[in-house]
Amino acid sequence: MTIPRNEFELIESIREKAKFHPGLQLGIGDDTAIFGFSRNKNSLITCxxxxxxxxxxxDQTSAYLIGRKSLAVNISDIAAMAGTPLIAVISIALPKTRNDTFVKELYRGIFELADEFEISIAGGDTNTWDGPTVINITLVGQEHDKGSVLRSGAQSGDxxxxxxxxxxxxxxxxxxxQPRVKEAKLLHEAIGLHSMIDVSDxxxxxxxxxxxESKVGAILxxxxxxxxxxxKSNNSSKSHLEQALGDGEDxxxxxTLSAKNGKKLIESPPFExxxxxxxEVTESPEALIKMPDDKIVPLLRQGWEHLS
Amino acid sequence: MTIPRNEFELIESIREKAKFHPGLQLGIGDDTAIFGFSRNKNSLITCxxxxxxxxxxxDQTSAYLIGRKSLAVNISDIAAMAGTPLIAVISIALPKTRNDTFVKELYRGIFELADEFEISIAGGDTNTWDGPTVINITLVGQEHDKGSVLRSGAQSGDxxxxxxxxxxxxxxxxxxxQPRVKEAKLLHEAIGLHSMIDVSDxxxxxxxxxxxESKVGAILxxxxxxxxxxxKSNNSSKSHLEQALGDGEDxxxxxTLSAKNGKKLIESPPFExxxxxxxEVTESPEALIKMPDDKIVPLLRQGWEHLS
Known part of the structure; x- marks a missing residue:
């Protein structure tokens, strides 16, 4: 694990502002970082x-937003388990032609979001090369007191x-x-969830x-x-519903959760x-969607089947 | 965290042979992996x-050896702390032109070494693109019972x-x-070390x-x-000593360790x-080297200073 000292001088002003999790016992500067969290909970890892x-x-996105997203997608994965993100390591390959401002802005995007979610940057590996920009972040978090919410827990009737x-x-x-960490934790804490995923695909x-994963079906x-x-402000040839079902990266x-708890949630939502x-989840393994004209058609990964 | 299902079918035959650490409680297939090791030790992380x-x-290296090295460099970092490697996540960007054999061989290199060191692959992120091959591995391990050996612990007289x-x-x-995990653990266990690093630079x-890091000097x-x-079998214009001091990636x-323990180690080495x-480490912060002709000259990062 190597971050050149001069690079860290470059971003020192940002790092000084960063909050550090007390569980991170040794950060940047040795062969590895050392961390230890609550002894009674499991850890989560994603990259x-x-x-x-x-x-x-x-040309379409600022370095700041690229840096921000590289961490945000990982936070969203931890949120999907109802976990808490804690420490991250960052590997970057930078084109030799990129200047200091680009690098600073990239790191600012990462560090500002890390700060907001109280994530400590534990280390990383930075390289320059003749290829395009590559950013890999590995994020470690901690499980919810009630355990994690998996993809595989959906039950018929949910x-x-x-x-x-x-x-x-x-x-x-x-x-x-905005990764939904707070919402996921509140939902699992207040209500109890059966299954969860963050919508990327x-x-x-x-x-x-x-x-x-749950071996069940559904009707939307x-x-x-x-x-x-x-x-609604889009000129796409796809219908609004097709875009909502298929676009991704939301x-x-x-x-999913029990119908009883679902009703409770609608009656008294724990956040805005x-x-x-x-x-609803169905026992029959088909995935269906009831269209506005009340016709029920098969749901597809990118939308639904247009039956003749 | 996403690994396409078809890619895992491709490497299924390799994975079946892989040993899984009991601390890995949920592996590939959800938003994150879940792990929990001994409650009394801290964790190590490197990428x-x-x-x-x-x-x-x-053209110069096989996909197998590239895969092997991508994990081996991380294992070596954990070894440098006297720790034990446990679980890894793998992010890969593959050129669209690479075929299945390349990918299989790359993973075989990773999985065979993982097996040898009893490391579980907890998940990853795989992509294809028009750029060159990129592999990032993040490795999580556990501290030695006696704690970690840092770069900063060298003492005068060591x-x-x-x-x-x-x-x-x-x-x-x-x-x-071969990453020196076994040696590092035995050295720290049997003897006790003050500071350690793996030689990459x-x-x-x-x-x-x-x-x-230790704020000391040395004389080699x-x-x-x-x-x-x-x-010795090399035609380099550099002297043998220059190559040994400067080449890197060994x-x-x-x-470093106390002189007393150093003598013990030489008398009864715990491995072959x-x-x-x-x-030896010196209090004076200079780095020096005593040459074969008994002249003492400044040590440089790439060798030594040729004094006139």
Whole structure:
């Protein structure tokens, strides 16, 4: 694990502002970092690699937002388990042509979000090369007191619910989204969840992940799905519903819980973030969607099947 | 954290052979992995990113050895703390032109070494793109019962010692080296170490890391340094000693311990891997080297100062 000293001088002013988790016992500067959290809980680990030209382009997105997103996607994965993010290590490959401002802004995006979620940066590995920009962050967190919420826990009769709204995140939200850590923890604490995932592949595709891991089916209510206003201002040839189901990178929570607890949640939501019931889990393993005209058609990963 | 299901079908035959650490409670297939080790020890974390064209070229090195090295460099960092490696997450960016055999061989290199060191692969993120091959591995381990051996613990009067031999690792050892986990643990357990680092930047450069972190100096004995036979079969314009001090990527241990314990170690080494005393730590913050002609000259990061 190596971060050149001069690079850390560059970002020293940012790091000074960073809060450090007391569980991080040795940070940047040795062969590894050392950490130890609560002895009674398990740890969570996740990693995501962002690639220039695949996940972002430099002419369309600022270095700040690229840095922010590289951490945010990992925080969202920890949120999807109802966990708490704690420490991160950052590996970066930078094109030799990038200047100090680019690097500073990239790190500012990472450190500001780390600060907001009280995540300590424990170390990393920085390189320069002739290739495009690559950022990989590995995030370690801690389980919820009640344990983690897995994809595999959905039960027949569960309500299927979401936070927030969906569709056309490419308009900007794919970089500026707020990972739902607080909401996930409050939901699991106050109510108890059966299964959960964060929506990265798309509302429909990620529902399929839950259904497959839980070996159940579902019926969605098309008119109930919360469509983001970004969709409404969009000139896409796809319908609003198709965009909400298929676009992805909304980084909202998609979860299931007992019908009884679902009703409780709607009656007294524990936070202001929008909560919507979008369907129910069924014992039959099919995935279906009830369209606004009351016709029931198969749900597909990218939308639904148009029956003749 | 996402590994496409078809990729895991590809490497299923390898994975089936992999041993899984009982501390890994949930592996590949959810938003994060879940792990929990001994409650009484701290954890270690390190990451390293290998880049095509910087750390390896595909015409000179097999996919198997590239995969192996991407894990081995991380294991070596855990060894340098006298820790035990336990679980890893793997992020990969693959050129779209790479075929299944390349990917299989890359993973075989990782999984075989993971198996040897009883490391569980907890998850990862795989991508394809138009850029060169990128592999990032983050490795989590556990501290030694006696705590970790840091770079900052060297004391005046300590013996400076190494495992193995040095120089011209580019002949092949930079890919095939054996991380010194067993040796580091035995040394710390049987004897007790003051400071340690694994030699990646170079014997001299890495000694400087210990000296700077420990705020001490050193005097090396040039004739004592263990020069690898790869150096002797080399046509380099550099002297054998220069190669041993400056080449790097030997991934041997460089450590300091009390003179008393150093003598004990030489008298009854706890393993067969070569152990050599190469110098002593001094209170004066200078780094010096006594040359074969008995002249004492300043040690430099890449060798020594040729005084007129």
């Amino acid at each position: 995501d690699m962002l690639l220039e030209g695949v996940h972002f382009t430099l 309500w299927i619910m979401t936070t927030g709204s969906f569709g056309n995140s490419i308009a900007g939200r794919q970089f500026t989204f 798309g509302l429909s595709a990620d529902l399929f992940h839950i259904l497959e 209510e098309a008119s109930a799905i919360s469509i983001h206003e970004d969709v 980084f909202e929570l998609l979860f 973030t929008k909560l919507t019931k979008i369907g | 390293d990113m290998l880049l095509e064209g910087v750390h390896f070229t595909l 013996w400076i010692m190494t495992t193995g031999s040095f120089g011209n690792s580019i002949a092949g050892r930079q890919f095939t080296f 170079g014997l001299s450069a890495d000694l400087f890391h210990i000296l700077e 004995e040039a004739s004592a340094i263990s020069i690898h036979e790869d150096v 991934f041997e241990l460089l450590f 891997t070569k152990l050599t005393k190469i110098g």
